[in-house]
Amino acid sequence: MIKAFLISIFFIFLLQYSFSQNTFKLILNGPSYDEGIAAFRTSEKAYRIIGNTSSYGNGGSDIWVIALDSNADFLWQKTYGGSGNENATKAIINSKDEIYITGSTTSNSQSSVNIFVLALTNSGVPIFDKSYGGSDWDFSNSIFFQNDSTILICGKTFNGPNAGFYNSFVMALNSHGDSLWTSFAGSINEQDNRDLIISQEKKIIVVGNKIGNNNSIDTSFIKCLDSLGNLLWIKSLTPYLKGSLLSVALNPDTTFTATGFHIDSTNSWREPLLVKFDKNGNVLWYRDMQQGDDSYFANINAESSGIYNIAGMSTKYSSGLQGIFIAQFSHDGWMMNGNIAGWLLDDYARTITFNILDSTYLIVGTTYNFGVSMTGIIVLQTDYSMAFDTATRFILVSSNTELNIKSIALKIFPNPAHDFLNIQFGKSIDEEFQIEIFSQEGKIIKSNYYSNIDNKISVNDLKPGIYILKMKSKSYELVHKFIKF
The missing domain is CATH 2.60.40.3080 (Immunoglobulin-like)
Structure with missing residues (x-):
């Protein structure tokens, strides 16, 4: 049965006076535009922040990696990129604390956009840095480990078998970054793969959206590929005609839960969406956050207990134009805890991760609250109830990596x-x-x-x-x- 729900302001603004000492709100920025993409805790409980920067580097925009110690104090920063623009979209970390980053690059040619994958050691030393694509446009949206020796990326490309149309793709890479196989989909019915995971049956689960006229977002979908990229099934999400699933998580019971947004009936704004599927892609339930304002869920992860953790953006409850929205949902899709982080101008979250060792959540995003021609990376660490210390620490990162930056x-x-x-x-x-x-x-x-x-x-x-x-x-x-x- 389809159910809609409204999130109560009471739950979002519920005052939480007690929080653990290891919660914080941190801003990292240079003198220009900087964007937060991902944040990780290493095996030594240190932090690695992944983003994009126009403040430093070789080109107009470069990949930015910032290392913080276990107290979230600055250690070092490094940039990666060529003479063009590099734009990271997703990053993952393995048990060796190696970081794999994917996104797009124009450093190979100013007339085309290619895909890149950058692999780094814990100290920021490149393991490999490779690009993929043709003479037209290619975009990578997500990256995931298929197994210990294979990496998967997904996105959309104009260089696929159906020339003149966006083809969705999934590409498998070995541990050296060499391409093993690529699976394409789409014809005049164009597609964009937004995220992917591996099921308990070792199948590849992909979510995204079909592309309509003028590159507009159309129907969202979930699809399943075998381990070599062959399509097993694809299902569109109905009754919503327009929208996109942006992130997907594997549940302990072999089902999947995805987040994203749908376009409201007046085509005026995005409304956040939480959907649960069985292992064959059939909808079990969905929760529609009918806010009446532009909002979306950008990222989801599922705990072993069945609880969902979600991060995104909301314009309804923030004092600014956009506010970071974080929430904890029960296994059947009802909100348990939530919080808003926002100032006077726009802020939005990109990813949320759960640290099982100390039961904290780590959220990263971007804030526009730095004046003329500046944005910064915002990092939140909350306790299990989504509360955090609201006193903001600022770290102005210098291009001199030896400088002892204070916060x-x-x-x-x-x-x-x-x-x-x-x-x-x-x-x-x-x-x-x-x-x-x-x-x-x-x-x-x-x-x-x-x-x-x-x-x-x-x-x-x-x-x-x-x-x-x-x-x-x-x-x-x-x-x-x-x-x-």
Whole structure:
């Protein structure tokens, strides 16, 4: 039976006063546009953050790997890429702490887009770095281990057997990055494979969407391939005519659960979707988060207990335009815990992982709350109830990998502010620092030097609007936004 549900504001904004000490909210950024793709805990409980950066590297955009220690303090950063643009879309980690990253690259040719797979050791040394594709456009959306020696990637390509149309593909690679086989699908009914996993029967389960006119999203689907990429079955998700499944997880009982979105009946916005399938692709149930605003579920993973962990974006409950939405769902698809992380402008989550050793969730995404021409990587670590320490630590990552970058918690309140803005640091700063306030256009409004750990700044003379506060010293550089009303 089809059921729809509304997520109560009460559950999302339920105040959670207690959280474990190993929760945090961390911002990593350079001086330009940076994007968070994935975050992992290593076997030594250290952190590896994967993203894209326009702040550093060789081309317009490069792959960015940032290493943090077990306390989430900065260790090193490295970029990977050629003279063009590299854009990572998905990353995975194995038991040896080796990281495999896939995405697209224009470094081979400025007139075409190719697929790449980059494999790295725990210390960031390349194992292999290879690209795949033809003279037209190829895009890789996801990567997964088929077994200990085989890697699978999936996406869409204009270089398939049906020229002039997007063909979905699944490609198998050996441990050296050499192609073993490629499976194509699609003709005038174009397809885009968004994610894939391996079933308990060692079959390949793929989710995605068909592509309509003008490269628009059409019907979502789930399909099954054998271990060599031969199609066994494909089923479209009905009754929704338009939408996409973006992520899929294997459940303990051999079923699958997928997340994504469908387009509402007015074609105005995306609405989040959670769907459970049996092992043959038949829909067991789906949950439609009818928010009446643009939102989607980007990533799902399933715990051995049958609980689903989901991360995505919502514009309904955030104080900003977009907010990071994280939630925990029961085995039958009803929300147990949820939280929103958002400031004044857009934030969205890309992936969520569960660490069984300390029962925490690790979420990574992107925040636009850094002023003119800047975005940053946002990393959340929550406790099992999805609560986290809301005091934000900032790490301004330098291109000098030997630099000992410091981080600090910064609180600005009240926000919005009317007469005064309180600035409070999480620890003592033994150096003079400068605080500047800019308009959204980048014009400096105020500038003063301070030496106390807690300061109160008058904003009574500012006109109502959004402002950028920047704190600088020899060791720190932090950026925050606030509203004057």
